[in-house]
Amino acid sequence: MNHKGLDHFAIAVADTEAALKTWRDTMGFPVLYSEVVNDGAVRLTHLDLGNTHLQLVEPLVEGHPLHKWIADHGGAGLHHVCLKVDDVEEAMKESPVPTAPKPHEGTKGKKAVFLDANATDGCIWELTGK
16 A cells, blocks of 8 residues: 555544634644535544644534544544545555445545554554545
8 A cells, every 4th residue: 555644643522612722722733624524424624733734523413433432532532543645445455454345535525444443453544535
């Protein structure tokens, strides 16, 4: 799998506005953009860290798996690390570990797919690209 470096790392949050008080207001990371994706299921807010992005991921629909993840982890926390690839579907075929069966909608209209965390020592990795 040929990756092009780090795209972002993501923190799962219950409330984006509350999280921005820490990451934008206290830490000083400027907000680049915020959008709702996957048919209104999640809000993705990207902050500029200079050489990469911090992505705040807020579940917006009842029953979304991130609500359980946040509860199981005692609140907001590092959810995943995302690598850039040229083509997500090609990267899925070349991946040395299993991926989700199909890509999902990422930021700015890009495709994204998660790697199987069981194959990566329990760490959640995502790939994003066209």
